[in-house]
Amino acid sequence: MVLVHSDLSTAEQIESLQQSRGKEKTPWRLFHLKMACADVIWKLCIQPKAVREDETSLMHEIAVIRPKETAKIGSNKPGFHRMHEVIQHRVKVKQIYGYPSLEKWAKMKPMTKYSVGHTFTRLRLQPQTAHDQQQENTLLRQRYYLLYEEITYAMNAGDIGRVKQCFLPWILIFKGCGKHKYTTHMLRFLHNLHYVYPPKLKRAICMNILCNLMGKPDGFQEVDWWLEHNNFYTKQVYGGQFSNCTKCRILKESVLIQVYKRIWINFENMFMLHKYGYKHLKANMVLTFKKLVKHIEKKRTHEFVRGRTAAYVIPDAMDIGLQKLISAESVAINVDEENIAEKVDGDDGNLDV
Template identity: 40%
Template sequence: MAAADTIWRIFLQASAARLDETSLMRDVGVLRPKETGHYGSKPGFRCMHELIMHDGICRRLDCWRWTSLEEFAVSEPSWEDIEAMARTLAHNYIAAPQCDMQYENGLLLNKYMLVYEELSYAMNSGDIGRVETCLVTWIPMFKATGKHKYANTMTDFLCKVHFVYPAGLKRAVHYHIMINPTGRKGKFRGVDWCVELNNLFTKVINGGKGSNHTVLRIIMESPLIQIYRNLHTMFQNDFLHTQQTTRHAEADMSKMFQVLCRQMKKHSPNEIVKGRGSYYSIPDVLAKGQELMEKSNIDNEDRGQEAAVRGGKDERPSVDDVAVELVW
């Protein structure tokens, strides 16, 4: 959720960032024409997640000069072709400064969307090592967009897991970062989601009402939470209410993708138009965040030297140490 909000802060929060024909907000106008106001006023996680996924698909199709997913599928690319296309995307459409501000903004959008999708895929797949590797990239981005608590907490967590906890505790924490309540492929979730769900049942639904909503009542009811949930499930199954949910099937976006691809072809967000200006220059928050963290590390080193002079110890690891640990 924090990663999706970071994308919103970078590309949608500033009013000037929404004015270019190649901006993310113009894509919102095609994909979600009735919800532009909602996206301009800090939407929730699900809305941003779907926007990033859908817009990312269309932008990569535009990079590869395809007009639809169907056309791409008909070409029946081999795995070698897909790898070659991925290398082309990484070399030409992520980081290549040119004299075209809208093109440069588009490069950053491609870059951060790919980083987001990698994190999302790793989390859904339960690939814990890959999640940690992705977080090393996201921590500076959190720092640069004002999410200091996220950045500091994640840094502290990764450093403790890799350099402080004993082997047994490290393994236990590692294998409980992600859980899969349903047991289905691609359905891993962060453990905090289940913790918050349990808190909902414990404190809100079964925690009493009015004057009965006390700590003593919550403690007394907490051992029975699973029994209550089992009873609810049994009633739902007996009365055939299992299908009466608010979850809908994924929307068919093929027509909207075609419209958006035509718009991108018209305005050329992934082609260099020399001299093309922009109402807003998207900041490189990754570089900015790394600069802020380097400055913080220097300050910590200075304090560590002062502590060493006084006879103390200061051997606190940093995100860079975690990155080296993960790579090697």
């Protein structure tokens, strides 16, 4: 039994080999899953041009905290790291300045005011003059932010049980926004993990899906993230230039990447070069966050304004995905299905690493 950590396209090739050779291998790709989650938020909350027109939209908030990057974020390739920071900054603003203490936060009933509850569908069915479309868009965005934060923190903490629990809402969201391949592969993974694999194999998978090479708290990383890291050094740093940058050279030197890195580190330590470099501190975002808080209060983003309309209504991808999964026309509910007929753009995440 061999555990393979890869992206979605590699996983499909492995499954094709399983069918032809009958040798089972299990692909893992949590980092690419997190990229797909960020891509979903970008597709739902930024990509449609109409969704950027409202003053309470995410794009207007980005213009406050990152005014020089609005064009890049609004483009087709904003990048995963940039979107990851945008989501985390938006959540942190609410965590730091939204409430002074946990007691007051609990009294405010946050699940009904700042996120989508079980009555959200009925809320949208009310007459136009009885509800606030911009606040409803904000509630949906908050739910997507919190789900993304939860799976991110679970991965950083190495809590694989919590990561598996986070799969369920994202399966529905992926199905609702058109990422059918991720939906099918995640369903198959959960089915195999709980009903197919023996207990020892299940434990081996759960204990090796995340790794913490530095041994620091909240320092866990996805294995496919380390693969991307090594690929960067293999292709970009030590891959050669011009005529030396060939496939043969890259394959020949790929096994020596760790040796090259160790030599580099030894030379820096030997000549104390690391003391003459620059290690930039994290950006102080306090003033920027306060500026965003003033913008939120001024535009009444989290307040109910009866009859306020929106230029674009963000779809409830989780509800749409649930309807598709329970309908007779859905093919993703059958976790044993081998051939996936549905093909859509962005199944492997459109955001670059």
